[in-house]
Amino acid sequence: MLLMKREFFEAIRAGRKRTTxxxxxxxxxxxxxxxxxxxxxxxxxxxxxAVRASGLTDRQARSDGFADARSLRAALRRIYPGIAGKSSAxxxxxxxxxxxxxx
Numbered sequence: 001m002l003l004m005k006r007e008f009f010e011a012i013r014a015g016r017k018r019t020t021x022x023x024x025x026x027x028x029x030x031x032x033x034x035x036x037x038x039x040x041x042x043x044x045x046x047x048x049x050a051v052r053a054s055g056l057t058d059r060q061a062r063s064d065g066f067a068d069a070r071s072l073r074a075a076l077r078r079i080y081p082g083i084a085g086k087s088s089a090x091x092x093x094x095x096x097x098x099x100x101x102x103x
Contacts, residue, residue, distance in 0.1 A: 004037050005079075008065060012040060012101055017065030020099065021051075021072075023080055023092040034102065041103030051096045060096065 004012070004020060011017035022028070029035065033045045051060075053073055061072035076094075083092065 004040060006039060009040050011065035015101075017063070018098060018100070019060065019063045020097050021064065021076060022095050022097060023083055024095055025091050025093075027095055029097060041101060043099040043101055045097060045099050047096075047098040049096055050093045053094055063098075 008017055008020075027048045027050075029045045029048060031045055031047050034042055035045070036042050053076060056069045056072055058068045061067065061069045064072055066072040066075065083090065
């Protein structure tokens with residue numbers, strides 16, 4: 001199951017958010033899987049890859065619903081306090097998950 005915060009549902013429905021970032025020990029989803037997101041609908045995972053927070057681009061930030069990479073990194077620090085500024089925290093890596101909303 002892929003959990004998403006309600007604060008991002010509007011951007012997902014509008015097509016402004018097509019990716020999400022997760023700090024995981026290993027990828028918990030893979031391309032081709034479909035997941036139900038409570039309150040949103042079903043999403044299909046199209047791509048998953050490990051990235052570095054410091055290397056996030058403005059283009060990646062826009063696909064995640066943010067204006068630029070700086071604001072995306074600030075949101076990561078808010079959502080994941082204590083680990084967002086590190087390349088690998090407690091064995092976790094940052095994964096960029098691409099998805100399509102199906103409903």
